[in-house]
Amino acid sequence: MKKNSKGKTIIEVKNLVKKYGDFTAVDGISFEVHDGEIFGLLGPNGAGKTTTLEIIETLRDETEGEVIVNGFSINKQPAEIKKIIGVQLQQAGFYPNLNLVQLIDLFAGLYGVDVDPDKLLAKVSLVDKKKSQVKDLSGGQKQRFSIATTLINNPKIIFLDEPTTGLDPQARRNLWELVKQIRDSGATIVMTTHYMEEAEYLCDRVGIMDQGKIIDIGTPSSLIDGLISRGFEKKKEVREATLEDVFIDLTGKELRD
Numbered sequence: 348m349k350k351n352s353k354g355k356t357i358i359e360v361k362n363l364v365k366k367y368g369d370f371t372a373v374d375g376i377s378f379e380v381h382d383g384e385i386f387g388l389l390g391p392n393g394a395g396k397t398t399t400l401e402i403i404e405t406l407r408d409e410t411e412g413e414v415i416v417n418g419f420s421i422n423k424q425p426a427e428i429k430k431i432i433g434v435q436l437q438q439a440g441f442y443p444n445l446n447l448v449q450l451i452d453l454f455a456g457l458y459g460v461d462v463d464p465d466k467l468l469a470k471v472s473l474v475d476k477k478k479s480q481v482k483d484l485s486g487g488q489k490q491r492f493s494i495a496t497t498l499i500n501n502p503k504i505i506f507l508d509e510p511t512t513g514l515d516p517q518a519r520r521n522l523w524e525l526v527k528q529i530r531d532s533g534a535t536i537v538m539t540t541h542y543m544e545e546a547e548y549l550c551d552r553v554g555i556m557d558q559g560k561i562i563d564i565g566t567p568s569s570l571i572d573g574l575i576s577r578g579f580e581k582k583k584e585v586r587e588a589t590l591e592d593v594f595i596d597l598t599g600k601e602l603r604d
């Protein structure tokens with residue numbers, strides 16, 4: 348059963364501005380994230396995606412505007428927001444001498460929650476690696492572990508900044524299924540990615556950001572329909588398969604890590 352009533356607004360961003368000195372990184376954006384959806388923030392390098400995410404996560408101050416997360420204001424109730432969100436840590440945030448179980452116990456202690464490390468590691472297929480240190484994991488395993496750590500406090504909203512960058516096709520697909528499972532268990536996911544096929548497959552809605560502004564927002568399919576209705580035609584005939592299909596066909600769907 349879903350934890351949340353899917354569809355209502357869980358994050359509201361209103362006229363958000365972030366300036367670094369004279370430079371405007373986020374230029375008056377407004378958008379909403381719906382409860383229970385996977386929302387993707389897409390855009391070229393430097394568009395302002397990470398800055399926007401970090402302001403919503405209460406990790407960075409805004410210059411102007413308002414952000415409400417599950418009814419709480421980022422300015423007035425940041426501690427309430429921290430309790431209900433999960434943010435993917437960069438590897439640098441993991442103590443190098445601890446194994447996966449010890450790291451989970453440490454984070455659970457910091458959050459003041461009780462967690463069964465085996466159950467959590469089973470969700471991300473890492474029970475076999477429970478005694479390993481993060482540095483000894485493969486790229487895909489590291490990403491899965493960092494996603495597992497976002498689940499420790501059973502958050503309502505999970506933020507994933509480029510979760511599949513650098514992974515092989517099998518590991519990426521495996522992570523896509525994990526992200527969908529997390530959404531299907533009732534959480535809301537806000538993510539960034541530079542892979543458009545990933546956004547198309549995973550995201551219920553996407554916002555496209557460029558030079559600090561959101562220039563379009565909608566479901567992937569409504570944005571594609573919009574482009575076609577503006578007269579867009581693909582120059583090249585689309586083939587029935589891609590090189591990635593060849594790769595998966597030859598090397599299989601099984602995880603290698």
Ligand code: ATP
Nearest residue numbers: 367370371372390391392393394395396397398399
């Ligand atoms: P990427 O896809 O490359 O991760 P992004 O869309 O996440 O990019 P941001 O990291 O939000 O972009 O950066 C937006 C702009 O703000 C960039 O031009 C960046 O150089 C600038 N910027 C980010 N953080 C700071 C900072 N602490 N001080 C000054 N400028 C910054």
